[in-house]
Amino acid sequence: MNIIRKSLLVTAAAATLGIAAMGSARADTFASAILDISNFRLLHGSGVAYAAGDFATLTGTNDAHATASLNGVFANGSDSLPILSGLQPDVPQQCVGAPCPPIGENNFTRFVVPPVPGTFGYADQRLQGSVITIGATPAGATAQTRAEAATTQNVQVASGNSDVGTSTTFAFTLGASDTMTISFDANPYSAAYVSPGSGPTANANARISWSINIVDLTTGTSIFTFSPDELNALTAVSRTDGADGLLEYNAAGQVFSFLATTPLLTAGTTYQITIQHNTLANALQQEVPEPATLAIVAAGLLSMSLVSRRRKT
Secondary structure, eight states: OHHHHHHHHHHHHHHHHHHHHHTEEOOOEEEEEEEEEEEEEEEOTTSOBOBGGGEEEEEEEEEEEEEEEETTEEEEEEEEEETTSSOOOOOOOEEEEESSSSSOTTOOOOOOOSSOOOEEEEEEEEEESOSSBBTTBOSOEEEEEEEEEEEOOOSSEEEEEEEEEEEEEEEEEESSOBOOEEEEEEEEEEEEEEOTTOOTTOEEEEEEEEEEEEEETTTTEEEEEEOOGGGTGGGOEEEETTBOEEEEESTTOOOEEEEEEOSOBOTTOEEEEEEEEEEEEEEEEEOEEOHHHHHHHHHHHHHHHHHHHHHHO
């Protein structure tokens, strides 16, 4: 009789756990941020692009990085090159998860979701051209970055995050006093998706950040800052189990054109200009039993407890 009761207990436990596994809630999550800057130039007050010869001093670097991660596993890449070298950083795509990579190198075409394209953290970057005329090469820089995080596996915890950015920093002294106009076009895109019916831990968020800042190195004060909302606050999107589905920023692919002019920059004063360009994406899911499954588990555990008590009496 004891053998029969033990068998019933084991059978009840297996059935309860099997039903619970079938009834767990699945969450697909996805986040994407892509920023494509083109024809970026620094212009004189006359509208002519600055050239290397317009500066009494000019030193600095173009820096780039790309980071992807999934469940604590990271892939990182970086590059840094002098602005007068004629070479620009192009960090190889970074990916953790599957499929890796999900697309080809330097492909900045957006994914269409759903369906979610995999379970991975992903980042890529490319910088081409220069913001000023260097030698025979005319001014006109293109800077592209993308970051994605996607989770489709129904595992206990699946998370992905990636970030990627480009930074140009250089110190300069003008040979003659003048203003400096920043001119460029931008095509930003961000998206967040959480599948309907996801558990309470499912979320996805993405955002872009872009800014330019000029500091007077003699006084240490910022004399010019430009960070348009279209490339910053407006790009932040997020979805959760309580607000599921797909949310996109600039889904139509509008290209924004920007012009911004500094105050007069005086000859002989050393300034530092910093351009920051970043895209970030994060996604998270966690397997959570549905309410009906929790009730089944509770009932199964109760029946197991009753069998155990009867066995003792």
